[in-house]
Amino acid sequence: MSERLLKGIGVSAGIAVGPAVVVRWTLPEVPHRVVPRSQVEKEVRRLRAAVKDVKRHIAELKAKAEDRAGVDEARIFDAHLLMLEDKEFLASVAALIRENHLTAEKAFEFKALEVRDAWAATGSPRLMHRGADELWEAITQPSVVVAKELGPGLTVQLDREHVVGLVSEEGTRTSHAAILAHSIGIPAVFGVAGAMQRIEPGTTVVMDGTRGTVLLNPTAPEIAEAKARERRRRELASQLEEVVEQPAVTTDGVRIVLRGNVDLPDEIRAAQQHRAEGVGLLRTEFLITSHTALPTEDEQADYYRRVGEAFAGEPVVIRTYDLGGDKLPGPFRVQAEGNPQLGWRAIRVCLDRPEIFRTQIRAALRAAAHADIQLMIPLVTRLDEIDRTREMVSEEATNLKREGVEAAATVPVGVMVETPAAAVMADRLAAVSDFLSVGTNDLTQYTLVVDRGNARLADRFNAHDPSVVRLLKMVVDAARAAGKPASVCGEMASEPLSAFLLVGLGYDTLSVAPPALPLVKWTVRQVAAARARVAAEQALAARTAAEVLDLLRLTLAEAVDLKLLDPDARLPAGRRAASLNV
Ligand code: PEP
């Protein structure tokens, strides 16, 4: 059993059974080898023979695809053939073999990489993602996609009918592809070491996005058991659906506002169905990353207005572009940086490219004429970033008025607290802004100096670390002292255990991934805020993240059946727990 069971990080709940489609975005590693001068011409002949072979193979695949999927679909193979029929390209490979005495495969790799870089330099995500397009089109039955790494740009394009699960070697719960998979509701297990090697294409797998496991070649009883587990999970989910009509109030009467995080337009519905009280985090970079051109002011204004209308009477918090880091640049030409997470990201990009930022601000002001639109600034580290943003908001409001365009006179501007600098300066930032909202994904990354997308460090990425808990406390206290609202919109708010801690720390507004809204609401309704406050006090005094987690589990187990929150959680014995009879 054990060699059939791969362990990773469950990043999106749900169980999927299906054949594995193993995708390789990168070329296989080709050893660097030179040949003696006397064998150079032999390598050129090997190159020609290999090209002929591959062409025949692709032509066969194309014919098969024509039969099974149709002539248009089969055209995806033309791109490969085009390259292999490109005489100039092949001549350049042969020249490289002759000049540097390289093996045919190494010379081919060098030239292919040149072509890829030339494509990338066009900045066209369409070209860069051509591999992805081909993949989605090539999947013809419900499959589990296995990849070394999945970026947000690719995940956005997933066809949910055909992709029933995702397995990736890289990535963690807070990498953007994981956040998207969760929001979209595709089961996913990331951080599965050796997945590419150990999962043969076509192998049937059972993947469990709650437990973080991938079982290879399951037996019939194992498949039946997995399906039964998935049925139970769905039953539980539908039981939870009923709770969404009830208010999020703790047993001692503290009202918690639960908003939704919306990354893609089609999540609006899920957030509405789960009765999100507005949108606490409208990520906007996805308007860009899967497109070839920046969205116009009109397109953005329409989108923001549409979201505003969907949550009429409730706030919609637009997070201004957070480009850079692990978010793909799309039409943006961004130079590679040695340390992108510490580089040109988010508000830095917006302030350096005011024409892009101003367009977004104008669109928000226009939508704000019809809805409660607010702006939230990501990755703030300095007060002047807010000052400058506010100036731009007021300048654009003046411009719109002068132009006679219907728009609000201003919009609230909030700070996304996701750097230690912002947390430490929270009192000052609260004074110059309208609200604070904590992005715990980045706050954890920058506080613990742990790359949020690095699977090897996943054990060390812990939002319960006492250092992060203390910063969270500083922020909520600073906001309260300044009389400004404070909320949490990082993934932490979507986990029941953490939501309990956040309520205890004093946060009364949480913005949650739409699929997690019912469970978080159910949890809030089972617990007493007073009890959460005691747990939070203990967490602030704890020495380690493990201590914090233990004490949260113990306290929460007094009120709820922890098995409902985490099927593999070990329960402290003999405690009374609420089960789901909502
Ligand atoms: C965060 O960092 O917690 C956050 C909500 O923003 P994102 O995940 O988009 O970086």
Ligand code: MG
């Ligand atoms: Mg962030």
